Amino acid sequence: MTTITELASEIVIAHASSTAMSKDELLSELQAVHTILSALEKGETVDIPSHESETEETAPAITKRKAFGKKQIFCMVCGKGFTTLKRHLSSAHDMTPKEYRDKFDIPAGATLAAKDYSESRRQMAIDKDSGAGLAKARAARGKNK
Secondary structure (H helix, E strand, O other): OOOHHHHHHHHHHHHHHHOOOOHHHHHHHHHHHHHHHHHHHHOOOOOOOOOHHHHHHOOOOOOHHHHEOOOOEEOOOOOOEEOEOHHHHHHHOOOOHHHHHHHOOOOOOOOOEOHHHHHHHHHHHHHOOHHHHHHHHHHHHHHHO
C-alpha cells in the first residue's frame, strides 16, 4: 500500500515537472500536501488556501516590453517562452486570453503569438490566395441577400 509520504511526493513531483520551483518552495509544498493528505485520511475537513489572490498581487514574471519578442512570446505569469500563448494560458494558468490581457493591461488588438509566427502564417495565407476565397464567399452572400 502506498504511504501518505509517497503520495505527497508524487503530487509535488508532478507539479514541479511543469513549474519551476526553488528548493524551499518544493519543501514547503511537500509539507503542505502531506498535511492535507494526512487530514483527509483521518476524515478531517481541510481548508485549502486560495492562490488566486497571490497571483493577482504579484508582479509579472517578465516586462510587457520583453514579453513580445520576434521569435517567441513570453508568458508574463511564469516567464516561459512560446510561439503562441493561448494553449499555455488555458492549460497551465486556467486563463482565457481576455483574462490575460485584462490582468496585464494588454490591448485587445495585440496578438498573443510571436511576430515571426504571425508573419509566416500571413505569408502562407497570401501564397494560398486565401483572400480570394473570402472575397468570393462575401460576394455570393451579398447576392443572396
